[in-house]
């Protein structure tokens with residue numbers, strides 16, 4: 255299989271998670287295109303699955319990462335699985351007000367509204383503070399998520 259891992263990142267934490275996902279997919283014998291959402295996506299989106307990641311900022315995903323989700327929907331990604339992932343501050347998932355919204359939730363809702371097959375639960379990685387670093391278990395959790403995702407596809 256061939257997957258796309260596209261990420262946005264200001265301080266490098268979400269990029270590290272994207273790299274861990276890409277490494278795990280490659281370690282399982284699949285091909286990956288790893289790219290920033292700020293680069294132009296390939297013309298032919300001939301991927302079997304995609305991961306799109308963004309830091310959570312003001313309870314939202316970045317504009318560029320949401321654009322990738324919209325582009326996948328426009329490209330007719332159809333039933334192919336898409337995973338939204340993000341980085342978040344500690345405790346955010348327990349919040350029930352708007353500050354409990356995360357980039358991955360926003361992208362998952364957007365993708366679903368556009369007819370994409372968004373995988374749930376999405377993947378959240380915690381940063382210890384505003385600029386990072388990642389929580390100690392974040393890279394391991396991301397690799398495990400990617401491995402389980404491939405296993406669920408039967409690959």
Ligand SMILES: Cc1cc2nc3c(=O)[nH]c(=O)nc-3n(C[C@H](O)[C@H](O)[C@H](O)COP(=O)(O)O)c2cc1C
Nearest residue numbers: 263264265266267268309311312313341342343384
């Ligand atoms: C302006 C700003 C707003 C932020 N808002 C949120 C937020 O609403 N929720 C949250 O969990 N983290 C928030 N954060 C923390 C970011 O999630 C954190 O900077 C990000 O995960 C780091 O990822 P990066 O290194 O890939 O940029 C905010 C950070 C900044 C700088």
